[in-house]
Amino acid sequence: MKINRKMKQVGTIKDRGNIKWQGMFLTEHVQLLREWAEEDKRMPQPKLDAYDLQLIQEELELALKRRCHVIIHTWKAGKVTRHYGTIVEIDLQTRVLTYADPFKDRTLQVDEIVSINLVD
Secondary structure, eight states, X not given: OOOOTTOEEETTEEEOGGGGGGGGOOHHHHXXXXXXXXXXXXXXXXXXXXXXXXXXXXXXXXXXXXXXXXXXXXXXXXXXXXXXXXXXXXXXXXXXXXXEOSSOEEEEXXXXXXXXEEEO
């Protein structure tokens, strides 16, 4: 039995998606479809209330004092990015956080942080 790796199961229907239409697409159509898919992947900025901001601040202070590894999620331009490392410094004047990942020291804007998790 031949297995078609491009077939996708959507409910009870097996479908090849856009592959079956590929010969009829113009390059402009392909570009628009890719832009549309990228637009669908974007997520709106999470709304953080005062309680959420207080929790983030407490976690940041605790991680700075304990020098433990953290996972920091930031939101920028519709994408949530995950950063892994140890917090080195928090500069309240410029609102910049410095963390050390396995390769080098990196900086983040404090305003971009949406969540932080301590890793023990």
